[in-house]
Amino acid sequence: MPTKLRLELHRSLEVSSAALSPTYGCGLMLHGLPQFNASDPFFNAMSGYSYENLFADKAARKIIENSGLLKQFYDNAFTNKVALRQNFKNVYGNLDVFMAIDAVAKAAWFVADPSNRMALLNYYRDALSFGLKPLGIVLLGSTVRLTAAGWQNLHDVLTDKFLNAHPGIQRIEILSVSDGVRLRDNTLGFGVTLLNFREFPDVATAVRTAVRGTAGPELQR
Numbered sequence: 001m002p003t004k005l006r007l008e009l010h011r012s013l014e015v016s017s018a019a020l021s022p023t024y025g026c027g028l029m030l031h032g033l034p035q036f037n038a039s040d041p042f043f044n045a046m047s048g049y050s051y052e053n054l055f056a057d058k059a060a061r062k063i064i065e066n067s068g069l070l071k072q073f074y075d076n077a078f079t080n081k082v083a084l085r086q087n088f089k090n091v092y093g094n095l096d097v098f099m100a101i102d103a104v105a106k107a108a109w110f111v112a113d114p115s116n117r118m119a120l121l122n123y124y125r126d127a128l129s130f131g132l133k134p135l136g137i138v139l140l141g142s143t144v145r146l147t148a149a150g151w152q153n154l155h156d157v158l159t160d161k162f163l164n165a166h167p168g169i170q171r172i173e174i175l176s177v178s179d180g181v182r183l184r185d186n187t188l189g190f191g192v193t194l195l196n197f198r199e200f201p202d203v204a205t206a207v208r209t210a211v212r213g214t215a216g217p218e219l220q221r
Contacts, residue, residue, distance in 0.1 A: 029119035059112035141174035150195035
């Protein structure tokens with residue numbers, strides 16, 4: 001079973017805008033969204049969650065500023081003390097609007113336009129593609145065959161902690177004919193099927209086994 005997409009599950013995504021290039025993909029979309037001069041209730045609610053820099057596309061603004069929904073969001077924030085992401089999902093979760101939040105930048109973005117939603121869905125792809133380069137790690141292979149779920153799994157594996165623990169890894173290869181993970185010299189290879197169609201605990205187990213070398217050069221699943 002494929003891993004569940006956080007964006008669809010929570011209707012929101014925690015992002016790092018510093019991990020994205022402002023010149024393409026998700027980073028370009030986020031940097032290009034106009035500032036959201038929200039009504040006082042919505043701005044005060046978001047400010048209460050420590051997010052004061054708000055941006056939104058036209059379609060998202062129209063949905064968010066619905067007076068009935070806005071009252072629910074405000075009451076959940078101040079009266080019921082509901083956490084931000086849960087509050088957003090409870091109030092707007094059945095509508096075609098999504099939220100991205102960056103705690104460091106104290107910024108929140110709201111998107112409803114289909115092209116902007118697709119760009120946000122590709123956050124993990126763009127963050128990995130941009131983030132590995134400064135580390136001197138090359139990403140190669142059948143990357144075009146990875147789905148959004150596959151990119152999310154790969155992103156969750158290749159954390160700073162993991163890469164610091166394995167400094168010898170210099171290449172990440174996406175393998176089109178494998179359903180496992182293999183470590184050969186300085187290359188860590190991931191099967192497309194594993195990333196796209198397995199839940200993260202299965203992927204993490206395959207990676208740990210391959211890195212420890214207990215299953216030989218490749219773990220077949």
